[in-house]
Amino acid sequence: MPKSGCGTGWDGDCREGRARASAPAVLTFDALGTRWSIETDELLTEGLRKDVLERIRRFDATYSRFRPDSLVSRIAAAADGGRFEFPEDARALFAL
Numbered sequence: 696m697p698k699s700g701c702g703t704g705w706d707g708d709c710r711e712g713r714a715r716a717s718a719p720a721v722l723t724f725d726a727l728g729t730r731w732s733i734e735t736d737e738l739l740t741e742g743l744r745k746d747v748l749e750r751i752r753r754f755d756a757t758y759s760r761f762r763p764d765s766l767v768s769r770i771a772a773a774a775d776g777g778r779f780e781f782p783e784d785a786r787a788l789f790a791l
Contacts (some may be wrong), residue, residue, distance in 0.1 A: 719737070720739060726759070727754075727761065731751075757781065
């Protein structure tokens with residue numbers, strides 16, 4: 696299950712602030728089995744930060760092989776195959 700709360704993943708770790716001269720804002724979170732940081736020149740608004748983290752949460756829930764409840768993990772565990780529904784934005788991703 697996704698984590699929540701300051702310092703635990705989906706809500707970021709509350710380190711958005713002055714990280715270094717070239718990146719005044721840093722949003723750090725866990726996804727796809729690793730730690731990520733997004734560095735921006737300007738602080739993210741609370742709404743934008745929530746939107747980014749929600750998008751990451753949905754992506755992780757679909758594509759992470761590190762989550763037993765993700766779509767790709769369920770596909771991998773389906774010994775007899777099956778029919779699986781991907782999100783609407785998967786078509787554009789698969790076209791890359």
